[in-house]
Amino acid sequence: MQENFEINAVSRDVQGKGASRRLRREGLVPGIIYGGDVEPQMFATKHNELLQHLDNEAFYSHILTVNIDGNAQKVVLKDLQRHPAKPFVMHVDLLRVSDKDRIKMHVPLHFLNEAKAVGVKAGGLLSREITDVEVSCLPKDLPEFIEVDVMNLDVGESIHLSEIKLPEGVEILQLGLGEDHDAAVVAIHAARGSKEEDEGEAAAEEGGEAATEE
Secondary structure, eight states: OOOOOEEEEEEOOOOSHHHHHHHHHTTEEEEEEEOTTSOOEEEEEEHHHHHHHHTSGGGGGSOEEEEETTEEEEEEEEEEEEOSSSSOEEEEEEEEOOTTSOEEEEEEEEEEOTTTOHHHHTTOEEEESOSEEEEEEOGGGOOSOEEEEOTTOOTTOEEEGGGSOOOTTOEEGGGGGOGGGOOEEEEEEOOTTOHHHHHHHHHHHHHHHHHHHO
């Protein structure tokens, strides 16, 4: 079941570091909403409420509703600035979305059946090479996550971006850059000292000795 995220906010007119510091002292997070045919608008929202949303992974790849002075707008989270040493959110950027325009968003990958994978059961080590992908789609098609089933993955095998089953209407942007960008998403490697690794090293050594003799 999809979450429905709402951000309640108030508009703000005063800019600058001093104004932002005052807002933070009051428990508020300064932010800006931009995009579409509307001028950018500055706002402030309650820090504690925003933190509760940020604890949910789906918040980062979801169509959100921001209510600024009672005016509801559909947006996505585009940028988040956190304090480098304290658990504080310093600033938040939101992008307006239109039902008719495609958006670009990073979506997390959820790996299924990792413990049950053929290669893992055989003693191999599973390695997640990529944990999220940037996609392009209409707002209505934006997935909260994309599943990658590794059940049939064996030792020495990998799953690439082009092999991921995508929801209808969703494209992975990296694949549009050419075959050289079809990166491995997840792989299962032979554990160090395993039979497969020993055989591979032996074959490599034999090949090197043969080349030396020639």
